[in-house]
Amino acid sequence: MDTKELIQKIQDEDIEYVDIRFTDPRGKLQHVTVIRDEIDEDFFEEGFMFDGSSIAGWKSIEQSDMKLMPDPSSAYIDPFYAEKTICVHCTVLEPDTNERYERDPRATAKNAEEYLRSTGIGDTAYMGPEAEFFLFDNVRYSTSMNKVSFEVDAQDASWNTDAEFEMGNMGHRPGVKGGYFPVNPTDDAHDLRSEMLSTMKRMGMKVDKHHHEVASCQHELGLIFSTLTEQADNLQKYKYVIHNVANAYGKSATFMPKPISGDNGTGMHVNMSIWKDGKPVFAGDKYADLSDEALFFIGGILKHAKALNAFTNPTTNSYKRLIPGFEAPVLRAYSARNRSGCVRIPWAESPKAKRVEARFPDPAANPYLAFAALLMAGIDGIKNKIHPGEAMDKDLYDLPPEELEGIPTVCASLREALEELEKDMDFLTAGDVFTKDQIKGYMDLKWEEVFAYEHCPHPIEYKLYYSC
Numbered sequence: 001m002d003t004k005e006l007i008q009k010i011q012d013e014d015i016e017y018v019d020i021r022f023t024d025p026r027g028k029l030q031h032v033t034v035i036r037d038e039i040d041e042d043f044f045e046e047g048f049m050f051d052g053s054s055i056a057g058w059k060s061i062e063q064s065d066m067k068l069m070p071d072p073s074s075a076y077i078d079p080f081y082a083e084k085t086i087c088v089h090c091t092v093l094e095p096d097t098n099e100r101y102e103r104d105p106r107a108t109a110k111n112a113e114e115y116l117r118s119t120g121i122g123d124t125a126y127m128g129p130e131a132e133f134f135l136f137d138n139v140r141y142s143t144s145m146n147k148v149s150f151e152v153d154a155q156d157a158s159w160n161t162d163a164e165f166e167m168g169n170m171g172h173r174p175g176v177k178g179g180y181f182p183v184n185p186t187d188d189a190h191d192l193r194s195e196m197l198s199t200m201k202r203m204g205m206k207v208d209k210h211h212h213e214v215a216s217c218q219h220e221l222g223l224i225f226s227t228l229t230e231q232a233d234n235l236q237k238y239k240y241v242i243h244n245v246a247n248a249y250g251k252s253a254t255f256m257p258k259p260i261s262g263d264n265g266t267g268m269h270v271n272m273s274i275w276k277d278g279k280p281v282f283a284g285d286k287y288a289d290l291s292d293e294a295l296f297f298i299g300g301i302l303k304h305a306k307a308l309n310a311f312t313n314p315t316t317n318s319y320k321r322l323i324p325g326f327e328a329p330v331l332r333a334y335s336a337r338n339r340s341g342c343v344r345i346p347w348a349e350s351p352k353a354k355r356v357e358a359r360f361p362d363p364a365a366n367p368y369l370a371f372a373a374l375l376m377a378g379i380d381g382i383k384n385k386i387h388p389g390e391a392m393d394k395d396l397y398d399l400p401p402e403e404l405e406g407i408p409t410v411c412a413s414l415r416e417a418l419e420e421l422e423k424d425m426d427f428l429t430a431g432d433v434f435t436k437d438q439i440k441g442y443m444d445l446k447w448e449e450v451f452a453y454e455h456c457p458h459p460i461e462y463k464l465y466y467s468c
Contacts, residue, residue: 003044006072010036010086017085019078020048020070021236022092023105025057025442027314027366029236032068033085044070047093057445058103066101067093074233076203080244089233102435103442105368109229112372115431121274121293121382122281127371128225128271128355129235131363133242134217134259135189135251148459152259154251156188158216176263179212187212189219196245197221203241205234215264225271228375232367239363257313257362258320265321265328268363270312270374271346272297273355283351287391288336290345290354298343298356299388300381301374302332302408304427305342305360306420309411311373312361314446316414316453321362329359332408333392340396342410343388360410369442373428380427415450418443 001009010018018039021031032050034043053064074089092104100107117123136157141150155165156173163169172185184190193210200207206224213220221242223234239255246253258265274281274293284291301308313322321328334343334356344357361370380386396407411417421443428434 001072001075003041003072006044006075006086006088007039007041009075010039013084015077015084015086017081017083018070019081019085019087020068020090021087022068022090023232023236023366023368024055025103025105025366025369025445027105027364027369029240030055031087044072047095048090049095052092052101057441058101065095067095067098069093074230076237079199079202079241080248089236103438105366106229106232108372108434108438109232109368111431111433112375113228115433116274116375116379118431119379119383121379122276124275125228125371125375126225126271126273126275126355127228127231129223129231129268129361129363129367129371130220130271131223131235131238131255131268132213132218132220132266133253133255133363134215134266135192135219135246135253136217136259137251139252139254143456148456154217156217158263174212174216176216177214179216179218180214181211192245192249192251193219193221196241199241199245200238203237205237213264213266215260215266217260218264218266225273228371229368232371235363235367255363257315257318257364259317266362267321267328267359268361268365269344270358270361270371271355272358272374272378274378280352280354282356283354288345289351290356292385293382294354294356295388296381296385297378298334298381299386300377300379300384300427301343301356301358302334302388303381303386304377304424305332305408306411306417307424307428308373308377309360309417310414310421310443310446311369312358312365313411313417314366314370314414315362315364316449318362318364319411319413322360322410322412329396330409331392331396331404332410333396334388335391335393337393338395341392372433376428376430376433380430414446415454418446418450 016036018034019031021029023029047067047069049067051064052059052066053061068090070088070090075086078085078087091106092101094101116125136152136154138153158176174186197207197210208224209222242253282291282294322330329342333341335341336345342360344359346357348354425439
């Protein structure tokens with residue numbers, strides 16, 4: 001919709017409120033709700049002023065005025081509010097210049113799309129994320145000075161085989177690493193996931209499937225690919241729907257990469273392709289029917305993987321997933337035949353479906369920043385013809401130690417990722433897509449998380465060291 005169509009829709013459907021939404025640097029969706037009486041064409045042309053100093057990592061108090069500029073094309077009816085409300089995603093602008101605010105994640109995504117067009121490599125970047133999540137019935141945690149603990153539970157969890165429930169224990173539940181594709185009653189969340197998917201469809205999102213994932217209590221819904229900024233908007237809607245439908249069922253959803261020990265973590269594989277003049281740039285006659293550009297794109301991803309980790313795996317918890325043995329790709333290699341490398345080339349019959357898949361990201365990522373960073377790494381690979389080397393068409397998890405030594409890895413901690421980003425950020429600042437000030441502000445937020453994590457005693461340390 002354009003502005004006039006959106007205003008007409010608000011009038012015709014008697015919509016009482018407009019919810020304007022934006023995303024903060026950490027990736028959290030924020031909103032403010034405006035009553036219909038205040039909505040006219042000027043509202044969409046002039047934007048909505050707000051206090052940017054209240055958003056972590058943005059303005060200081062003496063320069064706090066900022067502007068939310070709604071994007072009418074992103075509008076959708078919110079399915080969870082009692083009063084009829086239409087939601088619109090916003091880009092943040094500087095009020096005195098009306099230029100995009102350099103620390104706004106959505107602005108960065110738009111910058112990346114424009115930079116791609118300026119290079120002549122392509123005119124459209126498509127993203128297809130596969131974001132997994134966990135569902136629990138009960139979540140408790142404490143981080144007080146004398147108690148650090150967490151406890152999660154779910155009736156269908158693998159650890160509840162001998163639990164006593166008021167209505168009895170039916171015994172049907174996936175075991176550890178046994179959740180991939182069983183039917184009900186073992187998979188007892190089918191109806192819940194169906195409602196999530198149906199809700200997304202009613203909101204105008206393009207979806208295709210849902211299923212139980214490998215770990216106990218782990219699930220995934222399918223989003224059909226879209227352009228970079230639009231897909232980042234969609235992923236924010238995806239998380240919003242999952243959280244709220246789960247809440248309506250009396251459950252709690254989390255996108256933490258590793259909420260439980262001893263079972264698979266949660267990833268967000270990102271499928272990527274570039275098109276130019278209506279033709280797929282990645283289709284060709286090289287390895288796995290890829291073009292040179294696609295191979296160079298992979299080369300850029302692998303070269304900059306450690307710096308990318310700061311955006312694609314942005315939490316301390318992310319690196320409890322990125323360890324060997326849990327189907328998490330830690331080795332910087334690529335292949336068309338297995339899923340154990342950082343980058344996979346999915347099989348496709350049509351050249352139009354030719355794409356590359358980054359397998360190391362996780363859904364704790366800010367989608368605008370993660371997608372933009374991945375694209376910038378790939379563009380750098382194409383511009384500088386960074387070849388990824390030979391493909392690794394073997395199970396990388398089972399390689400002997402002497403072979404593993406020669407394969408570089410992704411980062412092992414958020415601290416390492418931030419240190420790598422400090423050394424390797426020029427590919428991000430090309431074309432002013434990211435700015436150094438923006439990256440510094442983002443890193444400052446993430447260093448706060450690193451210090452909070454590193455300075456807090458962990459329960460396992462009491463087990464290991466209390467009696468030393």
